[in-house]
Every structure is written in structure tokens, then in C-alpha cells.
Amino acid sequence: MLTLRFIQENRDFIIERLKIKNFDATKITGQILALDKERRSTQAAMDDHKAELNKLSKEIGKLFKNGKVEEATKVKEKNAQIKENIKEQSESLNKIEEQLNLLLVQLPNIPHESVPPGKGEQDNVEIKSGGTKPELAQDALPHWDLAKKYDIIDFELGNKITGSGFPVYKGKGAKLQRALINYFLDKAIEAGYHEVLPPLMVNEDSGFGTGQLPDKEGQMYHVALDNLYLIPTAEVPVTNIYRNKILSAKDFPIRMTAYTPCFRREAGSYGKDVRGLNRLHQFDKVEIVQIQHPDKSYETLQEMLNHVESLVKSLNLPYRILKLCGGDISFTSALTYDFEVYSAAQQKWLEVSSVSNFEAFQANRLKLRFKEEGEKKTKLAHTLNGSALALPRILAALLENNQSAEGVVIPEVLRPYTGFDIID
RNA sequence: GGAGAAAUGGCAGAGUGGUCGAAUGCGGCGGUCUUGAAAACCGUUGUCCGUUCCGCGGACCGGGGGUUCGAAUCCCUCUUUCUCCGCCA
Known part of the structure; x- marks a missing residue:
């Protein structure tokens, strides 16, 4: 399996080299890079929500400790919405990663520069x-x-x-x-x-x-x-x-x-x-x-x-x-x-x-x-x-x-x- | 196959709902001391992802799922290990 980083940085090289293995990597590398982009943005958004959730949860803890039950309940409600978002994002992230892996494992190894061309x-x-x-x-x-x-x-x-x-x-x-x-x-x-x-x-x-x-x-x-x-x-x-x-x-x-x-x-x-x-x-x-x-x-x-x-x-x-x-x-x-x-x-x-x-x-x-x-x-x-x-x-x-x-x-x-x- | 117990950082081992990515010890690395080494002392010591990359955010305490505002900690499930029983080369 090639690493994502390698594919990001060397797409043209990969496409060129895999021709030797009679494999057209144009489409699949394109899909991989697009999915990876989606993966990163989804994760970034989800991480932001998680950061927010973590912060608020700590606040709730403090509020409860100080006996401010009403305020705590309010913050809880706010968290419910954030959790909803996280759930959605995590589901789509899972889907994206699944697809990404499916594609990544289909990409053959790059042949060494000395590998001669040939059919069989x-x-x-x-x-x-x-x-x-x-x-x-x-x-x-x-x-x-x-x-x-x-x-x-x-x-x-x-x-x-x-x-x-x-x-x-x-x-x-x-x-x-x-x-x-x-x-x-x-x-x-x-x-x-x-x-x-x-x-x-x-x-x-x-x-x-x-x-x-x-x-x-x-x-x-x-x-x-x-x-x-x-x-x-x-x-x-x-x-x-x-x-x-x-x-x-x-x-x-x-x-x-x-x-x-x-x-x-x-x-x-x-x-x-x-x-x-x-x-x-x-x-x-x-x-x-x-x-x-x-x-x-x-x-x-x-x-x-x-x-x-x-x-x-x-x-x-x-x-x-x-x-x-x-x-x-x-x-x-x-x-x-x-x-x-x-x-x-x-x-x-x-x-x-x-x-x-x-x-x-x-x-x-x-x-x-x-x-x-x-x-x-x-x-x-x-x-x-x-x-x-x-x-x-x-x-x-x-x-x-x-x-x-x-x-x-x-x-x-x-x-x-x-x-x-x-x-x- | 049946009954019970357990799984935490390189290793050992604490931690039973928030201040825990995690005490402590050993090991590793760097330093002080030394002609050198040992000892002693001081410091440091996991992986992965994202990013506006001297910084910040997120995930990971066997795997997966759940409860909860919040899980290493509670529940379910799978796997593995240990003890006892059964079977057996």
C-alpha cells in the first residue's frame, strides 16, 4: 500500500511508473486525492466540535460542583446539539475512510526504475x-x-x-x-x-x-x-x-x-x-x-x-x-x-x-x-x-x-x- | 468444551466517573560529577491524525459497540491470557 502522502506528492510519477505494470492509475489516484481532501476537512470540522464539547463538559463539571444546577442543565442542552453534529460527521468520516481504504489497497506498488516493460x-x-x-x-x-x-x-x-x-x-x-x-x-x-x-x-x-x-x-x-x-x-x-x-x-x-x-x-x-x-x-x-x-x-x-x-x-x-x-x-x-x-x-x-x-x-x-x-x-x-x-x-x-x-x-x-x- | 478472574506506556504496576495521556519503579536517552566507567543527582522519555506547524486541536489505557454533559474507570460483545474442571498428542 502506498502512503497517502506519497500519492499526494507524486501523483504524476505514480501514473507514469505504473504504466510499466500495465496499470492505469489516473482515475484511482484522482479519486483517492479527492476523498482524502474530503476526509481532512470532515475531520477538521469534527475535531472543532469535539474541542467545543470537551470544553463545555469541563464547565458543566465545575458548575455542578458549585451547585449551579440550572446553568449546568442549560449547557447540557447546548452539548446535545454538538453531539448530534459529531455523530453525523463521524459517520461520514467512517464512510470516507472506508472508501479511501478500498481504493488504496487496489493501487499496486511502484516498480523499481530498472523493471523492464512487458506483458507477461x-x-x-x-x-x-x-x-x-x-x-x-x-x-x-x-x-x-x-x-x-x-x-x-x-x-x-x-x-x-x-x-x-x-x-x-x-x-x-x-x-x-x-x-x-x-x-x-x-x-x-x-x-x-x-x-x-x-x-x-x-x-x-x-x-x-x-x-x-x-x-x-x-x-x-x-x-x-x-x-x-x-x-x-x-x-x-x-x-x-x-x-x-x-x-x-x-x-x-x-x-x-x-x-x-x-x-x-x-x-x-x-x-x-x-x-x-x-x-x-x-x-x-x-x-x-x-x-x-x-x-x-x-x-x-x-x-x-x-x-x-x-x-x-x-x-x-x-x-x-x-x-x-x-x-x-x-x-x-x-x-x-x-x-x-x-x-x-x-x-x-x-x-x-x-x-x-x-x-x-x-x-x-x-x-x-x-x-x-x-x-x-x-x-x-x-x-x-x-x-x-x-x-x-x-x-x-x-x-x-x-x-x-x-x-x-x-x-x-x-x-x-x-x-x-x-x-x- | 464448562466455571471463574484478568487485559493500562519498552517492562513491572497504580488508577473505579471530571483536576488522567495516565502515579511510581525499572529500563532507554541527555547532562552534572569522573582520567574513564560505575554509583549518586538533575532533566527527559508513547503512537496516530489534522492544522494558520517554535504553537494549537483531536484520537488512542486488548478490539468493536453502548450509557453519560463527561469513560482507562459503568454496561454489552469479541479476542487473548491466567486458575480450576473436562478432553487430549
Whole structure:
């Protein structure tokens, strides 16, 4: 959510920049500013009435104390009229604020100046790539066939227990999941992130704080009886740790990492995109989150990028880093890089990480602020997060790329965690 | 799930209808003293909104609503915490 002050001072800039996100902000910013003006004048008028009421109420108190009951009663009558006015003004103020909020939450974050224009994922810009695509044998199998061959992931069983998109990992498959989780967590901790294990369900306030609510509730599983949402990513509970906090500048950077399962409804997905591990309703992910001083958030974004890159490299997966274009970047993000790994049997690039700087957009919703050393005024912090990493597609690529006649070879770095070096 | 009690500033904790944005202690910050530090002493110390912005006005004592001329204080409701009972990994 952009702040009102920012919209007041930078309307033309906002309209111009949001064109990159293919969003026409002309009308909505106009409405916002008009409503805000109305809000201010209504509040000023109401405050005046309240001041009057407060003053008179004090007088009444004194009059009663001095036994001047008649005079007091007169003043009371006067107050009744003022109260009537306040009631009306407060009602219209509530209405105005409601409308204002409705509009404010519809305005996307301003994209960073480096975000390239574009309509969709085809316009994302590759900024780096690494690793080499393996030469697979003629009879190489896609991961879903490998999973079946070695009996390490059972999709049908998941269908039976829950539904599609909820696989059952078995034996070495299950152990490999655990190994990846621990490996990623250990690397994050090594890089200075503080591990947390958050709740997997969040309330509405948390959903609002990170930008999932309102509007994107269709992407989350909702537990209606208790009005809770299953988390689509650890970003939600972890970032919300700092909701309603006022930090001091010396607290930065705050680095947190969390492993959680993630739950996504993925409504509207279909076909080969969802085959096997490519798109699941429940998957495991290690997330990294940072809260940083506005002046340093882009340095931090780069640092997070480096961390994710080091993970992908250490697993010997061919990868590329994309800078998302205006048409593909999310509503809340100012700048996002996607990491993709090449899954050799499918001959497909799979997104395994998304690293974003939200600048103050989430912080404004979260009321996550800080004070500069020695200053009284609060400012909004910047929030960032990234996957480090999402497991299923990493697993897909590992299975496909490392298959051989003998079996699937486990990357060196994971062997201390798996306790085996081949799946056969 | 049932019965009862409670929720106040960074923390602890007073305050039961006006003089309370809130005593006091701790913590934080600034100063005096000191070679430096500690101790002691003095001062200071919440957030948000509006504004004609050295000033002034308004809101906030878990959330929402109500009673009243006036609410931290009374009432209703929700949430959370604690105690007891029940259930349970």
C-alpha cells in the first residue's frame, strides 16, 4: 500500500511508473486525492466540535460542583446539539475512510526504475545463467516416471488421501525432502539468518499485512469455521512477526529464515504445467526474509540473490536468473528476480525461487516502522523475501538431470544429509 | 468444551466517573560529577491524525459497540491470557 502522502506528492510519477505494470492509475489516484481532501476537512470540522464539547463538559463539571444546577442543565442542552453534529460527521468520516481504504489497497506498488516493460513472462529479461545442461540418454525419463520407478513419490496415493497436488513422499524420497530442508536451512543460518518455525495458519490481519488479502483470497485455503488461512508461503507469518513494530535503525538488517509447507489452491492451473512436481497444492519451502533500512534494501536484495545463486550452484543445477518485467511482477513487489533451473528430461525451465524487494509497500500495511538514531519521527522500513529454495521443482530437476543407468545420483553437498549417494 | 478472574506506556504496576495521556519503579536517552566507567543527582522519555506547524486541536489505557454533559474507570460483545474442571498428542 502506498502512503497517502506519497500519492499526494507524486501523483504524476505514480501514473507514469505504473504504466510499466500495465496499470492505469489516473482515475484511482484522482479519486483517492479527492476523498482524502474530503476526509481532512470532515475531520477538521469534527475535531472543532469535539474541542467545543470537551470544553463545555469541563464547565458543566465545575458548575455542578458549585451547585449551579440550572446553568449546568442549560449547557447540557447546548452539548446535545454538538453531539448530534459529531455523530453525523463521524459517520461520514467512517464512510470516507472506508472508501479511501478500498481504493488504496487496489493501487499496486511502484516498480523499481530498472523493471523492464512487458506483458507477461515471455518479456522477462535473463540477466545471468550458469551451470551446464546435462546430456541425457535417449531413454531418459521425466521425474514423474522416475518417481514411480524408484517408488519415492506416490502421486496416486496422494490423490486418494487428499486430492491431486498432494503427493506422498516415500522412503528415500521422503529422506531427500528432509535432507534438502535441512541443507537449505543450514546454509541460511550460516549466512546469518535467524531460524523461526512459524504457524502454518494465519489470521486476516496477517494476510492483509503482506498483501494476500483482500483480493487474493482465492489463492489460499480458508478454514472457514475459524476464519484462518493456510499459508501460501512462510513470507506471510514470518514478515508479520514485525507487524505493528517500531524498530530502531541499529536493529537492521533483520534476517529470518523458515521452513514451512506451503498451501496454494492454484485455481485455473491445468495441463502439463501441473504434471508431477511442477505445480502442487502443498509443497515444502525454505524462505528467507529481511527487514532493512530503505537506503540499503537494494544492496540486501543483491545479497539475497547471491545466497540463492550459491544454493543452486552447489546442487550443480543449470540455472538462469530473470528480472521480471512489469507485466509479470507481482502487485506488491517493486523488483523481483526469478531463479529457474533446467529440468533436462522435460526440457523445461522451472521456477524455484522468487526474490523480491517490496520497499515500503508491505511495511505500510504492516505498520512496520523504525526511527533513525536520535530522531523522533518514524519511517517505514523495507521488507524483502525470497525462496531459498522451493523443494519440488528442485527435486524434479535433480531427479531428471542426475539420472543414470545405475540410478539417480545425489549431489555431493546433500550426502551428509541423506546418508545415501544414489537412489536405485 | 464448562466455571471463574484478568487485559493500562519498552517492562513491572497504580488508577473505579471530571483536576488522567495516565502515579511510581525499572529500563532507554541527555547532562552534572569522573582520567574513564560505575554509583549518586538533575532533566527527559508513547503512537496516530489534522492544522494558520517554535504553537494549537483531536484520537488512542486488548478490539468493536453502548450509557453519560463527561469513560482507562459503568454496561454489552469479541479476542487473548491466567486458575480450576473436562478432553487430549
